[in-house]
Amino acid sequence: MIHLTIEDRDGNRQDIEIPEGINLSLMEVLKASEYDILATCGGMGICATCHVQVLEAPNSLPPVNDTELDMLDTLPEAGPDSRLSCQLRVNEDMEGAIFKIKGESN
Numbered sequence: 001m002i003h004l005t006i007e008d009r010d011g012n013r014q015d016i017e018i019p020e021g022i023n024l025s026l027m028e029v030l031k032a033s034e035y036d037i038l039a040t041c042g043g044m045g046i047c048a049t050c051h052v053q054v055l056e057a058p059n060s061l062p063p064v065n066d067t068e069l070d071m072l073d074t075l076p077e078a079g080p081d082s083r084l085s086c087q088l089r090v091n092e093d094m095e096g097a098i099f100k101i102k103g104e105s106n
């Protein structure tokens, strides 16, 4: 199991467990865990509503890709720890990471 901690927009934290080898993006996992994520573009990296902030990442996450960078640049509230959760595959390297949900809600 991969263990992540998710902080919602109200600051409440919850631990979630994801089976290894599931091959989903973090956005898909968050939606499956019933977090309110719009993901309007369905994970194509062009809506930015799946914006998360990486609060902690014990292992380094894959670098920001070009699509992601372009989109994050359009977000006034994005910072150096910002990621698009649809561009992050959940795998063992994410073990112990803490993400805060930032994107706009419904």
Ligand code: FES
Binding pocket: 027, 038, 039, 040, 041, 042, 043, 044, 045, 046, 047, 048, 049, 050, 051, 071, 084, 085, 086, 087
């Ligand atoms: S779901 Fe649209 S950018 Fe991630």
